Amino acid sequence: MLERFLRYVRIDTQAEEGASTYPSTAKQLDLSRLLADELRDLGLADVELSEHGYVFATLPGTLGAPVIGLIAHVDTTPETPGGGVVPILHEDYAGGAIILPGDPSQVIDPAEEPALAERVGHDIVTSDGTTLLGADDKAGVAEIVSAVAYLRNTPEPRATVRVAFTVDEEVGRGAEHFDVEAFGAEAAYTLDGSGIGELEIETFSARQVRVTIRGRGAHPGTAKGKLVNAVKLAADFVASLPQGSLSPETTEGREGFVHPSRVTASVEDAVVVLIVRDHDDELLDQHTELVRRLAAAIEEREPRARVQVEVQETYRNMRSVIDQHPRVVAAAEEAIRRAGLEPVRSLIRGGTDGARLSEMGLPTPNIFTGGQNYHSLREWASVQDMAAAAATVVELVRVWGE
Numbered sequence: 350m351l352e353r354f355l356r357y358v359r360i361d362t363q364a365e366e367g368a369s370t371y372p373s374t375a376k377q378l379d380l381s382r383l384l385a386d387e388l389r390d391l392g393l394a395d396v397e398l399s400e401h402g403y404v405f406a407t408l409p410g411t412l413g414a415p416v417i418g419l420i421a422h423v424d425t426t427p428e429t430p431g432g433g434v435v436p437i438l439h440e441d442y443a444g445g446a447i448i449l450p451g452d453p454s455q456v457i458d459p460a461e462e463p464a465l466a467e468r469v470g471h472d473i474v475t476s477d478g479t480t481l482l483g484a485d486d487k488a489g490v491a492e493i494v495s496a497v498a499y500l501r502n503t504p505e506p507r508a509t510v511r512v513a514f515t516v517d518e519e520v521g522r523g524a525e526h527f528d529v530e531a532f533g534a535e536a537a538y539t540l541d542g543s544g545i546g547e548l549e550i551e552t553f554s555a556r557q558v559r560v561t562i563r564g565r566g567a568h569p570g571t572a573k574g575k576l577v578n579a580v581k582l583a584a585d586f587v588a589s590l591p592q593g594s595l596s597p598e599t600t601e602g603r604e605g606f607v608h609p610s611r612v613t614a615s616v617e618d619a620v621v622v623l624i625v626r627d628h629d630d631e632l633l634d635q636h637t638e639l640v641r642r643l644a645a646a647i648e649e650r651e652p653r654a655r656v657q658v659e660v661q662e663t664y665r666n667m668r669s670v671i672d673q674h675p676r677v678v679a680a681a682e683e684a685i686r687r688a689g690l691e692p693v694r695s696l697i698r699g700g701t702d703g704a705r706l707s708e709m710g711l712p713t714p715n716i717f718t719g720g721q722n723y724h725s726l727r728e729w730a731s732v733q734d735m736a737a738a739a740a741t742v743v744e745l746v747r748v749w750g751e
């Protein structure tokens with residue numbers, strides 16, 4: 350599994366926000382192609398690289414056993430440099446701060462990270478500090494490939510496994526072309542979580558709000574009484590957003606937020622893109638309404654400005670779907686126990702391919718991978734935790750086979 354992981358993270362698969370192609374970047378296919386070849390070499394059936402860049406494959410199970418899906422994504426986030434990853438294996442971690450050699454200002458400090466402090470004696474993988482590592486989600490990919498490679502040579506009863514490696518999860522489009530019916534599984538699991546033993550059955554509900562502000566241009570030398578500067582209006586709008594609460598930097602757990610993630614502005618036009626998140630759909634509506642009110646206030650302050658608000662649904666909390674399939678959660682908890690761990694139910698302050706897939710009728714909770722500090726130059730993963738995730742997958746396929 351480690352050998353696979355170190356190979357996959359070296360392949361640049363960074364997704365891109367707002368691209369018109371699918372997948373958003375062609376380089377994601379470099380890994381998709383390699384995975385299709387690898388699954389074929391392992392002797393899996395129905396290996397396919399779809400026109401959209403998804404990799405599918407089947408590991409046949411015991412005759413008459415149910416069909417379950419195992420899903421991970423090949424892409425990495427556009428938020429953090431993702432090309433030229435040089436993974437570093439810190440064998441038998443002795444404790445203390447890990448200083449990343451490519452940029453010594455990047456320090457992974459166990460004083461700030463209880464999870465690392467507890468992993469003395471583990472083998473820890475990091476980047477060199479100049480890029481992300483890509484355990485999100487190549488840890489999940491390596492764990493699934495290793496689990497099916499192991500299972501195919503074992504005689505124990507097992508479910509039939511449908512493997513899927515998706516693209517563009519990090520830009521919220523991972524399930525966009527996913528054909529649930531053709532996939533043919535009755536339940537699925539994404540391997541896209543983090544801390545050991547965690548099973549995530551709840552995501553945010555998510556929207557994107559785009560606020561477009563139209564000002565009025567004029568030559569600055571003769572602008573008196575004419576110029577309406579959209580740059581300033583956008584700045585006022587952003588400053589009017591909540592700060593002490595309802596922001597990612599000031600909330601945790603079940604608290605939602607409105608988050609300006611991108612601004613483009615000139616005198617004539619400004620666009621502020623916000624993401625709105627909550628686990629509760631009613632609160633999500635309230636946060637969306639707040640953004641609308643603050644946007645409307647721009648026109649109240651400057652009646653010559655024109656403001657337009659567009660709201661787009663991104664994904665829904667998968668909890669309500671998962672709750673209808675207690676067997677799917679029970680099987681995962683049993684598998685985690687058989688791997689020698691205590692299952693921990695937790696919630697995702699984000700989304701997964703599973704949120705969309707659950708909405709589309711395929712209940713898909715999320716299992717831990719052992720990776721930590723996602724979307725950061727200080728991302729790291731414990732090899733032993735990753736092995737525990739792979740073992741959980743093996744057990745899960747067997748639980749369903751029984």
Ligand SMILES: [Zn+2]
Pocket residue numbers: 422485486518541
């Ligand atoms: Zn991920």
